[in-house]
Ligand SMILES: NC(=O)C1=CN([C@@H]2O[C@H](COP(=O)(O)OP(=O)(O)OC[C@H]3O[C@@H](n4cnc5c(N)ncnc54)[C@H](O)[C@@H]3O)[C@@H](O)[C@H]2O)[C@@H](O)CC1
């Protein structure tokens with residue numbers, strides 16, 4: 001898995017490298033700028049082509065360098081590649097000056113606009129600004145901004161990991177305007193404008209992925225008359241970050257906006273050849289669940305866990321019991337049961353009230369049905385020690401019986417998933433639930449259920465003024481500690497945390513986005529998949545991580561049009577693709 005870091009952790013890594021004497025801050029900044037330029041040409045190789053020796057059709061392009069014998073490609077417009085670099089007052093802006101200089105050295109026409117000149121607090125950025133001016137570059141201030149002609153590239157080096165204070169609404173609006181103005185100009189000139197953000201799209205917190213806006217400060221120091229609110233961060237095509245991806249690339253709005261992320265290593269920070277290892281121990285880092293590459297084949301983190309478990313008798317693969325509610329409400333439990341079976345539990349039983357047996361029996365074949373006489377019946381069946389995974393919640397109902405069933409289930413100390421009604425039932429007394437939970441449990445709340453069990457954490461997470469420092473990762477970690485078990489907080493940025501501080505993100509963003517997974521019953525299938533893995537002997541954290549990852553993979557594999565029933569049925573295809 002890739003390790004993700006916070007802004008503070010990144011600063012600590014950087015500081016340690018500088019203090020060890022292996023690299024200077026200025027060298028790191030130079031390397032960061034080089035990394036951005038490398039990433040730009042990797043992403044858009046067409047921008048790296050020689051500029052043909054064709055005079056500009058309009059006056060805007062200026063003279064172009066010699067064509068070196070190549071035929072002209074297009075004679076309809078100005079020929080020099082053109083970039084606009086927006087620089088902020090900190091080190092992110094410093095990286096921007098390096099990018100500007102390197103592009104200019106390659107024959108690009110580059111305009112730099114700065115929000116404010118870097119001050120004493122950012123000496124490396126000051127040095128890079130000087131180097132830009134010495135290279136013949138010019139700098140305009142933002143109040144002078146007017147489109148000079150359409151750029152091929154818009155570089156956002158306004159704020160990076162140092163953005164901790166909210167930015168004025170007016171500035172946020174300018175991000176949007178830049179994009180619209182220049183995109184329009186690019187269309188008119190038949191150019192394509194690519195947008196690249198240095199480190200993180202400006203306006204987003206690198207820790208929480210939240211948009212940092214000062215709503216009170218409508219005008220700030222910026223010109224009046226900027227129109228309505230749209231995207232309050234710098235909307236971008238490519239983000240180039242350094243050393244390690246940050247939490248904010250995957251959480252909240254950061255996940256939505258980071259469509260494509262490239263991580264560039266900074267030589268001098270102790271790296272050998274793997275971006276997956278942190279050179280300096282970073283306490284409390286978060287892992288991103290993602291495929292790892294072996295030779296030519298992408299295999300998931302789950303591959304290793306699975307491989308040695310795929311043989312033997314059906315009882316070697318465990319027996320999952322999914323509890324169902326009254327007649328007419330059994331669909332959710334059946335979905336969960338199917339998820340448990342397809343993910344490889346040897347046996348799966350739906351346990352239900354006697355009067356619901358017929359309904360389940362007519363719908364289920366490979367999955368067994370067992371009529372249970374309330375809590376007493378559940379206690380009895382749990383005397384069978386071969387039942388190794390339990391799922392309670394989907395369609396269980398919010399009546400008092402649910403709390404009793406949860407109590408009996410937790411006393412049995414099996415791998416247990418609590419979802420949906422089994423969580424909501426404890427809204428008034430979450431502590432009663434927390435007292436019963438053990439470390440082989442997984443809670444799988446969505447936002448609403450999370451707020452019912454952890455109202456103070458949800459409130460803190462929602463509070464605008466705290467978004468810079470308090471993230472979904474923090475909230476989930478606190479929740480896991482309080483509950484004493486693994487908590488999986490659902491979303492496109494699913495966060496999974498264990499009470500001992502381990503934490504990972506299953507990000508369904510960027511090219512892994514699956515908006516069609518927001519469909520009725522998908523959560524029930526997830527609960528069942530995790531239960532199946534617990535039944536197979538996975539520990540709670542691995543079961544939650546593996547289940548969450550496969551859930552998204554199944555949705556990706558199926559594609560749009562997916563309904564919850566399709567998720568378990570897609571798993572064999574996902575397994576085949578993983579070489580299981
Ligand atoms: N950590 C590393 O290893 C490296 C970091 N580098 C760059 O350095 C960046 C971090 O630099 P900094 O810590 O200087 O921070 P940033 O450049 O991200 O932004 C902070 C600057 O913006 C100002 N600012 C913050 N909030 C503001 C607001 N709401 N309105 C107006 N101004 C505001 C601050 O006073 C400060 O001047 C990274 O994102 C990266 O781009 C690279 O240069 C080299 C290596």
Ligand SMILES: [K+]
Nearest residue numbers: 159198200202
């Ligand atoms: K930026």
